[in-house]
Amino acid sequence: MGDLAARTAPYRAVLASRMRSQRSYRANFALDLASSALVGFVELAEVWVIFRSVDSLGGLDLAAVVLVFGVADLTFSLADLAFGHCDTIPTYLRAGTLDVFYLRPQPLLLQLITSDISLRRLARAGVGATALVVGLAINDVAWSASSVALVALALASGFATFAAMFVWAAGAQFYLIDGAEATNAFVYGGRYAATQPAAVWDRPLKAVFGFLFPMAFTAYLPVVTLLGLPGPEWMPGWLGWCAPVAALWAWLLALLTWRAGVRHYQGGGG
Amino acid sequence: MFVRTYARLFVAGFRRQSTYRLAALGGLVANTTFGLLKVALLFAAVDAAGGQLSGYDVGAMSAYIWISQGLLGSINLFGRTDMAVRIRSGDVAVDFLRPVDVHLATIATEVGRSVFALLPRGLPSVAIGAFVVGMSLPDDPAAYVLGALSIVLGIVVSATTVYLVAATGFWLVETRGVEILYMVVSGFFAGLFVPIRLFPDWLHAAATATPFPSMMMYPVDVISGRVDGAESAGLVGLQVFWLATTIAAGQLATRAGRRRLEVQGG
Numbered sequence: 001m002g003d004l005a006a007r008t009a010p011y012r013a014v015l016a017s018r019m020r021s022q023r024s025y026r027a028n029f030a031l032d033l034a035s036s037a038l039v040g041f042v043e044l045a046e047v048w049v050i051f052r053s054v055d056s057l058g059g060l061d062l063a064a065v066v067l068v069f070g071v072a073d074l075t076f077s078l079a080d081l082a083f084g085h086c087d088t089i090p091t092y093l094r095a096g097t098l099d100v101f102y103l104r105p106q107p108l109l110l111q112l113i114t115s116d117i118s119l120r121r122l123a124r125a126g127v128g129a130t131a132l133v134v135g136l137a138i139n140d141v142a143w144s145a146s147s148v149a150l151v152a153l154a155l156a157s158g159f160a161t162f163a164a165m166f167v168w169a170a171g172a173q174f175y176l177i178d179g180a181e182a183t184n185a186f187v188y189g190g191r192y193a194a195t196q197p198a199a200v201w202d203r204p205l206k207a208v209f210g211f212l213f214p215m216a217f218t219a220y221l222p223v224v225t226l227l228g229l230p231g232p233e234w235m236p237g238w239l240g241w242c243a244p245v246a247a248l249w250a251w252l253l254a255l256l257t258w259r260a261g262v263r264h265y266q267g268g269g270g
Numbered sequence: 271m272f273v274r275t276y277a278r279l280f281v282a283g284f285r286r287q288s289t290y291r292l293a294a295l296g297g298l299v300a301n302t303t304f305g306l307l308k309v310a311l312l313f314a315a316v317d318a319a320g321g322q323l324s325g326y327d328v329g330a331m332s333a334y335i336w337i338s339q340g341l342l343g344s345i346n347l348f349g350r351t352d353m354a355v356r357i358r359s360g361d362v363a364v365d366f367l368r369p370v371d372v373h374l375a376t377i378a379t380e381v382g383r384s385v386f387a388l389l390p391r392g393l394p395s396v397a398i399g400a401f402v403v404g405m406s407l408p409d410d411p412a413a414y415v416l417g418a419l420s421i422v423l424g425i426v427v428s429a430t431t432v433y434l435v436a437a438t439g440f441w442l443v444e445t446r447g448v449e450i451l452y453m454v455v456s457g458f459f460a461g462l463f464v465p466i467r468l469f470p471d472w473l474h475a476a477a478t479a480t481p482f483p484s485m486m487m488y489p490v491d492v493i494s495g496r497v498d499g500a501e502s503a504g505l506v507g508l509q510v511f512w513l514a515t516t517i518a519a520g521q522l523a524t525r526a527g528r529r530r531l532e533v534q535g536g
Contacts, residue, residue: 031447038454046463050311053468054318057311179296185303193307200314205306 010106011114022119032120040073040127047195058197059229065197067135067227071151072194072219074128075158081121083166086112087187089173090180099267109258112170139227147226150240154222157243158194161218164250165190167258168213174261186213194218199232206234213253214246275370276378283382294390297343301395305339308463309403324467325496329406333494334465336399338486341421343391344384345428345485347457349435349449351380357439360533373433373524377517380429385422408495416502417493423509424489430516431456431481437520440527455480461487481512 023029047069051062060068089112092098101111141147169183176182186208193209198216201209209215216235224231225240287294312331316323326334353376356362365372399405408414435452439445459466459482466477466487477483488505491497497505 025444028444028447032450035447035450035454038451042454042458045458049464049468049470049473050315052470053323054315057314057318176292176296178290178292181293182296182299184296185300189300189303189307192304196307196311197314200310202306202310205310208303209307 011110015114015117018116019119029120033123036120037123037127040077040124043073043195044069044127044131058199059224059231060197060199063135063138064223064227064229065195066131067139068197068219068223069195070128070130070132070135070219071154071158071223072128072191074125074132075155075218076162076191076194077121077125077128079159079162079166081118081125083113083163084118084121085116086166086170087180088116089170090177093173093177093265096267098265108262109167113167141226142228150222150226154219154226154240154243157247158218158222160247161214161243161250162191162194164247164254165213167254168250171254171258171261174264190215194220196220198235210235214250217243217246276374279370279375279378280382280385283379283384284386285382286379287383287386291390294343294387297387297391298394301339301342301391302398305335305395305399308335308339312464324465326465326467327406329404330494330496331465332399332403332405333407333496334461334490336396336403336405337490337494338461339399340388340392340395341424341486341489342395342462343387344425345460346380346384346432347428347453347460347462347485349432349452349456351432351436353433353436354439354445354449357436357527357531358443358445363531363533366528366531371524372528373517373520376433376436377426377429377520380433381426384425384429388421406495408493408498410495410498413495413498413502414493416506417489420489420492420502420506420509423506423513424485427481427509427513427516428485430513430520431485433520434516434523437523437527440523440530456482456485459483460485461490465490478508481516484509484512 022032044066047065048062051057051065055061057065089098092101101108104111136151165187169180169187172183173180190209190213193205194215198206198210198220206216217239221231221235222240222243223229224237229237231237231239309332312323312335313328316326316328316331321327323331353362356365362372365375368375400407432452435445435448438448442448457463459477459480461477461483466474466483469477477487488509492502492505
């Protein structure tokens with residue numbers, strides 16, 4: 001135990017300093033929190049605007065889609081809080097400051113992940129958590145030990161899957177550098193996809209967001225399983241239980257991409 | 271002479287953007303992915319509503335989706351600008367020493383970059399939409415002329431409005447909170463994810479009281495032929511109104527900010 005504490009001490013010191021620095025500009029931090037909450041709120045409003053004029057989309061009614069939104073947004077925001085700053089790697093690559101990480105006797109990826117933490121995402125996670133609680137309350141959930149386990153499994157797997165997306169994107173930046181927006185298409189596009197009823201997707205979207213980047217497994221499929229809905233023709237209703245498999249696949253993809261990226265990296269020169 | 275200076279800045283912005291080819295390709299990938307996701311969701315919504323959703327059929331919805339995705343590279347819905355960075359770092363003091371109007375020079379450069387982005391991101395997005403998904407477009411050539419004017423106005427209004435966000439930096443220094451606020455409101459009211467016609471009346475009224483629909487929603491409505499005749503002329507008129515308002519505000523903010531500017535460090 002003492003050994004673990006000693007080994008994680010440098011990471012904890014960095015994270016604590018990052019948290020302190022964010023809270024030190026109080027007005028800006030408060031505005032940051034409020035704005036982040038507003039981001040989540042407006043995204044929920046977009047869903048509501050569409051459902052105002054139709055009863056159900058892809059087999060989900062408004063109550064069910066609020067639950068999908070809650071699971072997807074809560075897990076994405078928490079992953080964004082812990083892993084979102086991996087997005088800054090193109091800046092490090094261009095400026096050559098990534099090389100500083102190499103000088104420290106710690107694993108590169110672990111350093112990058114623990115180099116920052118975005119506390120403002122807590123506000124957005126709050127919106128997601130509220131949608132989740134409201135969603136669980138207004139839907140007709142048959143509560144049992146297995147349904148509780150399913151929700152817990154979905155939350156843990158969703159977090160892991162979205163976290164893997166950030167790591168995958170960071171690995172791909174070693175090749176792209178200027179093309180960060182290409183990975184945004186799948187990281188932030190993935191978040192958008194995760195809040196949708198996947199039954200409306202056409203074939204290319206099923207391939208990309210159903211399986212390659214398993215976004216349908218983060219929220220939509222667990223909710224279909226939880227509510228006992230029929231689900232889309234191309235996926236059986238029990239598939240929600242396979243969310244951890246999707247998370248493992250996402251991490252496999254992420255770590256392989258990261259490894260390839262690091263091997264490709266030639267240093268910043270200078 | 272006056273016009274030539276700003277025309278050169280426009281060309282400089284245009285050429286600067288043309289060097290970021292990989293970034294443009296990345297942007298196109300993002301536009302297409304989001305476009306396909308929007309197609310899936312909004313087409314399903316149109317179907318569920320019985321083929322007509324607030325005046326949009328599938329063809330009009332497709333035109334909305336792909337034209338708005340195509341405009342994304344050219345209008346600023348993020349709130350981040352180089353100008354905000356220059357004000358924070360104090361570099362703007364150097365800009366004030368140059369014999370040009372800082373406000374207009376910034377706008378000219380931004381508009382140049384935005385107009386270039388129509389080539390690698392705007393046209394391909396619309397082409398993908400037209401050929402892969404299919405969309406309805408107007409037959410009347412006059413609609414395209416007015417549509418082109420409306421798109422240019424939208425790009426300029428975007429640059430003049432986001433300049434105001436940067437200008438708050440003269441007073442606030444750190445503008446990230448304002449930028450995020452701008453990002454949230456501008457995207458929603460510009461019709462980024464849902465056409466503002468689908469909003470309930472009170473929300474629609476709130477959106478039209480801001481310059482944001484002028485950046486994306488109105489140009490899309492005009493060039494897609496969803497509105498025609500007097501109505502599209504009215505939308506272009508609204509864009510001109512917001513252009514004049516935001517330029518006047520930008521001039522005032524720059525003058526007041528110049529007196530307020532405090533550059534830290536030596």
